[in-house]
Amino acid sequence: MLAVAEAVRADEPFVPPYPHRHAKVPPLLELLRLLRTSFLDVWPQSSFELEFLQSRVLFRDIFICNSPATVQEAFVDEAATYQRKSPQMRHALKPLLGDGLFISDGPVWQERRRMVAPVTHVSRLASLTPPITEAAAERAVEWAARDPAEPLDMLAEMGHLTAQIIGRTIFGRRLGSASAAGIVQAFAEYQRVVRQTDLFSLLGLPDWMPRRQPRRARLAARRIDVILEGLVDNVLSAEGRQEASLIRDMAEGVNPLNGRTMDRAAIRHEAAVLFMAGHETTANTLAWAWYLLSQSPATAARLRAEADALQGRPAGFADLPRLPYTRAVVEETLRLYPPVPLLAREALRDGELAGRKVRKGSLVMAVPWLLHRHRKLWSQPDAFIPERFLPGGEAASKPRYTWIPFAIGPRVCTGAAFGLTEAVLCLATLSAGFAPRLVPGTEVRPVCRLTLRPGDSLPMLLDRRHA
Ligand code: HEM
Numbered sequence: 001m002l003a004v005a006e007a008v009r010a011d012e013p014f015v016p017p018y019p020h021r022h023a024k025v026p027p028l029l030e031l032l033r034l035l036r037t038s039f040l041d042v043w044p045q046s047s048f049e050l051e052f053l054q055s056r057v058l059f060r061d062i063f064i065c066n067s068p069a070t071v072q073e074a075f076v077d078e079a080a081t082y083q084r085k086s087p088q089m090r091h092a093l094k095p096l097l098g099d100g101l102f103i104s105d106g107p108v109w110q111e112r113r114r115m116v117a118p119v120t121h122v123s124r125l126a127s128l129t130p131p132i133t134e135a136a137a138e139r140a141v142e143w144a145a146r147d148p149a150e151p152l153d154m155l156a157e158m159g160h161l162t163a164q165i166i167g168r169t170i171f172g173r174r175l176g177s178a179s180a181a182g183i184v185q186a187f188a189e190y191q192r193v194v195r196q197t198d199l200f201s202l203l204g205l206p207d208w209m210p211r212r213q214p215r216r217a218r219l220a221a222r223r224i225d226v227i228l229e230g231l232v233d234n235v236l237s238a239e240g241r242q243e244a245s246l247i248r249d250m251a252e253g254v255n256p257l258n259g260r261t262m263d264r265a266a267i268r269h270e271a272a273v274l275f276m277a278g279h280e281t282t283a284n285t286l287a288w289a290w291y292l293l294s295q296s297p298a299t300a301a302r303l304r305a306e307a308d309a310l311q312g313r314p315a316g317f318a319d320l321p322r323l324p325y326t327r328a329v330v331e332e333t334l335r336l337y338p339p340v341p342l343l344a345r346e347a348l349r350d351g352e353l354a355g356r357k358v359r360k361g362s363l364v365m366a367v368p369w370l371l372h373r374h375r376k377l378w379s380q381p382d383a384f385i386p387e388r389f390l391p392g393g394e395a396a397s398k399p400r401y402t403w404i405p406f407a408i409g410p411r412v413c414t415g416a417a418f419g420l421t422e423a424v425l426c427l428a429t430l431s432a433g434f435a436p437r438l439v440p441g442t443e444v445r446p447v448c449r450l451t452l453r454p455g456d457s458l459p460m461l462l463d464r465r466h467a
Pocket residue numbers: 101102103113116120273274277278279281282285338339340342343344405406407410411412413414415416418419420423
């Protein structure tokens with residue numbers, strides 16, 4: 001069941017759809033059934049009001065940190081105890097990412113983090129943004145050539161756009177442009193067929209017991225590995241090295257911890273991490289933003305006023321200070337529909353949280369989906385109000401860990417500045433010429449597989465602004 005988007009008075013904010021909230025926690029079998037469809041569908045009303053939740057599913061204790069203070073305790077102060085990703089996440093992504101930093105912990109994570117984080121660091125943004133500006137401008141030209149009466153799937157469209165951008169960023173302009181589509185297809189196939197509800201892990205069975213993924217998932221992972229192998233070899237050839245790319249940057253980096261460089265397998269795994277972490281997250285953010293804008297005329301008008309000030313130029317790094325409202329729209333979109341709506345960790349040893357004992361092996365979570373819509377933290381928590389993120393708005397006065405779409409603590413997203421900038425620049429460039437409109441009669445439903453998305457597709461019509 002879905003709380004349908006509320007059609008409200010023009011001067012009231014838009015309340016976009018969210019899944020039905022149960023009166024109490026569903027019984028176990030129902031819970032497992034709901035988990036298989038979308039993990040957003042399992043939450044009772046009380047989860048949006050409590051500061052800390054504790055339960056037991058089969059043989060595993062689960063703790064949910066649901067206030068800024070408890071989030072800080074687990075993910076910042078006690079990060080060493082809760083650094084390991086949940087078994088579900090590790091087993092679902094291992095065939096794809098190998099020992100990539102997204103699912104590793106301990107010394108491997110530490111070493112890789114020191115190599116990967118610098119390549120997309122905020123201090124390098126100016127040199128990283130040209131592929132964003134370029135790809136968004138190309139997309140505007142393609143949109144202009146389309147028949148405006150022909151609907152387009154905005155979710156897939158934003159997937160292609162962000163894949164182009166991250167592809168060019170990781171592999172360089174030439175190779176990235178040519179290979180993005182093939183990798184996206186294989187990633188999408190993997191996500192479609194991978195088994196995410198890992199019953200063995202829920203039962204508390206040890207890590208060494210083999211969890212076999214379906215054959216199609218293994219084949220998709222193998223296909224990605226082969227593509228990446230070819231690409232990495234190409235990028236690191238004498239010709240490839242002439243172009244700027246994150247692979248080149250990683251290969252040239254020297255680890256300050258041990259003076260070592262990364263070998264090819266490590267580079268390949270981290271390239272897979274960057275592609276996976278850096279493409280669908282931003283694509284979903286953009287797709288949600290287009291949907292929210294299409295339902296909120298006043299907000300869309302204010303955003304377009306900023307886009308118009310660009311006077312037909314595609315937005316670039318230097319324009320960022322002139323796009324505060326566009327940024328607020330992106331930040332509010334990330335509050336309502338955080339692409340990674342659940343951060344789950346496994347306790348590496350016994351510990352304590354919010355005064356309760358946490359046994360080794362327990363699952364400890366922060367759930368942006370809950371925290372970002374918490375009754376005690378936000379006014380009108382389910383409404384779309386970008387103004388709260390403008391200077392002096394509600395968000396500015398919140399404790400630090402109230403808004404956590406990029407996670408927090410030592411494992412915070414290394415591409416946060418890049419992803420936010422990418423969403424702002426793409427939205428500004430494309431809004432200058434187009435006012436995407438939802439195809440009438442479309443029901444939009446938030447679902448979460450590996451990431452939170454507006455269902456499987458988002459059909460929209462590309463209305464022109466300046467005919
Ligand atoms: C709107 C866009 C993005 C969002 C919302 C987002 C969100 C996140 C979140 C929540 C995590 C932590 C996951 C967890 O703890 O389970 C994460 C990790 C990560 N993200 Fe992002 N991300 C975005 C874009 C990007 C981009 C563009 C890149 C790379 C260019 C990137 C690279 C990474 C990496 C490498 C990690 C793993 C960090 C670690 O484990 O140490 N992300 N991201």
